[in-house]
Amino acid sequence: MAAPGAGDPLDAKHGKAPLAQRIDPAREKLTPAQLHLMQQAQLAQWQKTLPQRRARNIVTGLGIGALVLGIYGYTIYSISQERFLDELEDEAKAARARALERASVPTW
Numbered sequence: 001m002a003a004p005g006a007g008d009p010l011d012a013k014h015g016k017a018p019l020a021q022r023i024d025p026a027r028e029k030l031t032p033a034q035l036h037l038m039q040q041a042q043l044a045q046w047q048k049t050l051p052q053r054r055a056r057n058i059v060t061g062l063g064i065g066a067l068v069l070g071i072y073g074y075t076i077y078s079i080s081q082e083r084f085l086d087e088l089e090d091e092a093k094a095a096r097a098r099a100l101e102r103a104s105v106p107t108w
Helices: 032-081 084-104
Strands: none
């Protein structure tokens, strides 16, 4: 049996494929060619996932926009249903009428 990581596609103990080792360019001394290769790999990965990410962003934006429009529409609808201003105006008219009656009636 071959040693783990020596060309064996699956780790016999865990049943998982080996992962690439993560490299931190700030800590490790890399050649300009290695840095260029890393940048090319990152760009290729970014371009590969761009359409999927763009589609998710569009769906998310449409969802948020629909939510905002729904809240706005509901607010306008609920405010148009409320008649509290009409009640306040009726009370104000009644108060004005009472004040005019008091002012017009002579007190002896």
